[in-house]
Amino acid sequence: MKQDKVKLLIIDDDPKVSWILSEGLQGDFEILSARDGIEGIQVASTEKPDLILLDIKMPGISGLEVLAKLKKADLRSEVIMLSGHGETKYVVESIQQGAAEFITKPFDVKEVEIHIQSALEKSRLRQELSHLKDELKAKSQYDSFIGDSQAMLDVKNVIEQVADSELTVLIRGESGTGKEIVTRMLHSLSSRSKNTLSKVNCAAIPRDLLEAELFGYEKGAFTGAHRTKPGRFEVANNGTMFLDEIGDMPLELQSKLLQVLEQHEFVRVGGINNIHVDLRIICATNKNLEEAIGNQLFRDDLFYRLNEITIYLPPLRDRKDDIPLLVEHFLDKYVSLYKKNVPPLSREAVARLMEYDYPGNVRQLENLIKQVVVREDEKIIEELLLRGRQIQTARSYQPARQPLGVPVAAGGIDNAEMSENAEPDYSLKRRVSKAVSYEEKKLIAEVLNKVNWNRRKASEILEISYRSLLYKIKDYRINEIK
Numbered sequence: 001m002k003q004d005k006v007k008l009l010i011i012d013d014d015p016k017v018s019w020i021l022s023e024g025l026q027g028d029f030e031i032l033s034a035r036d037g038i039e040g041i042q043v044a045s046t047e048k049p050d051l052i053l054l055d056i057k058m059p060g061i062s063g064l065e066v067l068a069k070l071k072k073a074d075l076r077s078e079v080i081m082l083s084g085h086g087e088t089k090y091v092v093e094s095i096q097q098g099a100a101e102f103i104t105k106p107f108d109v110k111e112v113e114i115h116i117q118s119a120l121e122k123s124r125l126r127q128e129l130s131h132l133k134d135e136l137k138a139k140s141q142y143d144s145f146i147g148d149s150q151a152m153l154d155v156k157n158v159i160e161q162v163a164d165s166e167l168t169v170l171i172r173g174e175s176g177t178g179k180e181i182v183t184r185m186l187h188s189l190s191s192r193s194k195n196t197l198s199k200v201n202c203a204a205i206p207r208d209l210l211e212a213e214l215f216g217y218e219k220g221a222f223t224g225a226h227r228t229k230p231g232r233f234e235v236a237n238n239g240t241m242f243l244d245e246i247g248d249m250p251l252e253l254q255s256k257l258l259q260v261l262e263q264h265e266f267v268r269v270g271g272i273n274n275i276h277v278d279l280r281i282i283c284a285t286n287k288n289l290e291e292a293i294g295n296q297l298f299r300d301d302l303f304y305r306l307n308e309i310t311i312y313l314p315p316l317r318d319r320k321d322d323i324p325l326l327v328e329h330f331l332d333k334y335v336s337l338y339k340k341n342v343p344p345l346s347r348e349a350v351a352r353l354m355e356y357d358y359p360g361n362v363r364q365l366e367n368l369i370k371q372v373v374v375r376e377d378e379k380i381i382e383e384l385l386l387r388g389r390q391i392q393t394a395r396s397y398q399p400a401r402q403p404l405g406v407p408v409a410a411g412g413i414d415n416a417e418m419s420e421n422a423e424p425d426y427s428l429k430r431r432v433s434k435a436v437s438y439e440e441k442k443l444i445a446e447v448l449n450k451v452n453w454n455r456r457k458a459s460e461i462l463e464i465s466y467r468s469l470l471y472k473i474k475d476y477r478i479n480e481i482k
């Protein structure tokens with residue numbers, strides 16, 4: 001196979017140098033030349049040469065400045081610096097700035113050729129490495145998405161097809177089925193993976209704070225808005241925005257989200273100027289959005305816009321074939337994490353695990369295996385499954401689990417949320433006291449957020465003393481979310 005010629009750009013103000021190199025290197029190279037730094041940068045960015053020979057001393061901007069600009073522009077060209085006598089002091093700086101080689105004038109064309117081959121070899125290795133890294137990154141994300149049931153193979157297929165597109169994806173499925181993992185894969189397999197993946201849980205932020213959180217606000221937009229603050233959409237610009245629990249987004253904000261999807265712009269709370277963003281949006285929900293549309297809680301135009309592609313993650317009970325692989329994966333994961341010595345589970349234990357229905361889906365199975373590893377004993381599976389079943393029965397006549405409802409970092413009573421394997425607590429005293437604490441923490445966090453964490457003001461609104469507020473903030477581990 002005939003290889004394309006290597007494209008070489010010579011940036012030097014001395015026409016003799018360009019001429020000697022052009023004559024000597026012709027044949028194997030396609031040679032371009034520029035007489036100064038500015039022209040050089042221009043040619044480099046339009047022609048994207050494989051290699052640049054760059055003189056250090058030139059009128060106008062120096063070779064080192066040109067080098068810095070080329071590297072900043074993320075041009076892939078390898079750069080060889082050319083220097084006159086007595087300029088070797090620039091060697092270190094050039095190499096630090098990313099030059100591949102350094103040649104001192106006067107030079108012999110043969111010598112230049114050797115440096116060129118060496119720079120090209122470096123470039124090839126670098127490209128190979130970056131390619132391998134990309135592949136490895138995508139693969140490790142991929143490997144951790146376990147499942148070879150037909151349903152999961154179909155999901156993987158869709159992920160591969162749509163990851164690197166701008167399509168808005170809606171991920172649906174019960175709690176614990178892997179919606180967040182799928183989001184991370186979509187992001188990491190996309191060309192936005194170099195930028196951030198930002199997540200907002202629409203159910204975890206009080207309705208009246210969600211708008212400011214997502215869209216930001218202008219100074220003075222409301223009491224406590226002491227300064228202009230960009231919202232999450234702005235901060236995530238150029239990346240992917242994951243809107244979790246989209247079914248909980250209040251109706252009033254849905255039209256604003258639609259505008260982001262359709263026009264890629266929005267206005268901050270209290271603002272007048274449109275802010276433009278370039279974002280890929282992924283949403284997830286375990287709610288029945290069609291029903292919400294029927295009840296006029298969700299806009300149908302937004303639904304169709306979000307739904308360009310839907311990925312449905314079936315509950316684990318409908319793809320039990322995946323259980324053995326998942327068990328093996330979680331066992332490996334926790335054995336190496338906790339440095340325990342647990343053999344593979346017996347066939348009977350796996351069979352037993354396959355009989356169960358997992359209301360908490362993969363998350364519940366993962367928690368269960370984690371406990372087996374921690375206690376180094378597969379015999380506890382029976383006990384854990386029994387407990388899981390008790391929780392399931394208790395839940396069937398309990399109201400649905402409330403979302404936490406407050407934008408606070410995890411603290412003590414957050415753990416009051418039922419873990420899939422915990423024993424339900426029927427003590428009236430304890431349950432009431434937990435409920436009171438929950439409400440207290442929720443209210444305090446809400447007020448603190450409203451007044452921008454002005455604790456004095458918050459204590460006045462809450463009608464408690466300043467000291468007692470400080471104590472409660474500490475006790476409940478309420479943290480300011482920045």
Ligand SMILES: Nc1ncnc2c1ncn2[C@@H]1O[C@H](COP(=O)(O)OP(=O)(O)OP(=O)(O)O)[C@@H](O)[C@H]1O
Pocket residue numbers: 144145146147173174175176177178179180181182286362363366
């Ligand atoms: N296919 C899978 N392979 C490996 N791990 C998985 C898979 N699906 C889910 N998990 C694991 O199960 C746990 C729950 O998954 P995830 O958080 O993605 O669920 P979710 O659908 O977002 O749940 P929720 O609706 O409650 O937020 C995570 O620890 C995740 O790593």
Ligand SMILES: [Mg+2]
Pocket residue numbers: 179180244
């Ligand atoms: Mg989730």
